[in-house]
Amino acid sequence: MTKAKTVKAVKIVISVILSVLMAISVVCAIVLNQVDYFIDNYDTVPARIIDSDYCDTVYREIYSELNNQMSMIVIKPDDLTDTLTRQEIAKESETAMKTMLSTVFASQAVEWEYRSDALNDKVSELLQAYADEHNIEYEPGSDTSVYDLICTTITGCMKVIPDAYALKLASVAAKAERIAGYWYLFVILYIVLAAVILIMGRKTVKNAFYNIALPSYIGAFIVFAASAILYGKKYLEETVLSNPIMQLFIQRTYDMFLYDIRNISLIVTLNFVVLSVIAVVIVSIKNKNKEQELST
Numbered sequence: 001m002t003k004a005k006t007v008k009a010v011k012i013v014i015s016v017i018l019s020v021l022m023a024i025s026v027v028c029a030i031v032l033n034q035v036d037y038f039i040d041n042y043d044t045v046p047a048r049i050i051d052s053d054y055c056d057t058v059y060r061e062i063y064s065e066l067n068n069q070m071s072m073i074v075i076k077p078d079d080l081t082d083t084l085t086r087q088e089i090a091k092e093s094e095t096a097m098k099t100m101l102s103t104v105f106a107s108q109a110v111e112w113e114y115r116s117d118a119l120n121d122k123v124s125e126l127l128q129a130y131a132d133e134h135n136i137e138y139e140p141g142s143d144t145s146v147y148d149l150i151c152t153t154i155t156g157c158m159k160v161i162p163d164a165y166a167l168k169l170a171s172v173a174a175k176a177e178r179i180a181g182y183w184y185l186f187v188i189l190y191i192v193l194a195a196v197i198l199i200m201g202r203k204t205v206k207n208a209f210y211n212i213a214l215p216s217y218i219g220a221f222i223v224f225a226a227s228a229i230l231y232g233k234k235y236l237e238e239t240v241l242s243n244p245i246m247q248l249f250i251q252r253t254y255d256m257f258l259y260d261i262r263n264i265s266l267i268v269t270l271n272f273v274v275l276s277v278i279a280v281v282i283v284s285i286k287n288k289n290k291e292q293e294l295s296t
Helices: 003-040 042-049 052-069 086-105 117-133 145-158 163-180 183-200 205-230 244-295
Strands: none
Touching (some): 003 042, 003 183, 003 205, 003 244, 042 086, 042 244, 052 145, 052 244, 086 163, 183 205
16 A cells, blocks of 8 residues: 555544544533533423423322322312312422422522412311311311321422432532533534644545534434434333322423424534535635636
8 A cells, every 4th residue: 555545544534533523522512511501591491391281280199199198087189179279289389390490400408388378268167167067166277287287298299309309319410510511622622623624634625524514414413313202202101100290290301301402403403504505605616716716
């Protein structure tokens, strides 16, 4: 093999390695950037997750838990339906979820418990009616154990993830945030690799642009395809998570993240398309100028 062929083969191998690294840097930059964005904007999650279906799930779970907790008590869950409305569930679920997320992603352990004056009045009214019916002496507000039991049960359902587990997740989230915060390093790596490819292919600019564009498209497409394929997959249906509210929360958060990362990868791809068009125009103008110089 001649020296020229050897040099050419080495350049091809280096170009391939650089192209693979570029594709990897695109994937890492997109994914880590989205993780960093998600953690920084965790307070927007409840508004995107809580809807009528979510409220129905919370309501059914609360009803089931109250039915179990109050099987030996005169008050039944059906007696509270006019007090615990879907609007109330949506509002309180958002507060509970924000509290839980702030514990996980901001390490701010905030105590929250469901309390309602309307519910307290309703419980007192029902206990008073039962006491009057059975000639039992009862002073409204003298015993809050039933009301406290109901509030504790509702609180447990709305919190989604127990406080103890949320605190454990906080350390994991902190590590993830530190790692994701370095997403910009992969952008810098991408720029450096692109510059190296351009320098190596300065004599054949067209091929250099091709070696930059192809791995860029491949990297963005890998993220787009993976997020599109994984979106909506019901991974939690057969898991040990028996709490339907926790299942729904995790599934929707997972889908929300994939939806956002799919859109980001699409935007990145469109940006690469624009840059490719600009590069083609530049190369075409350069070639045209060369032809004009040769013809004169």
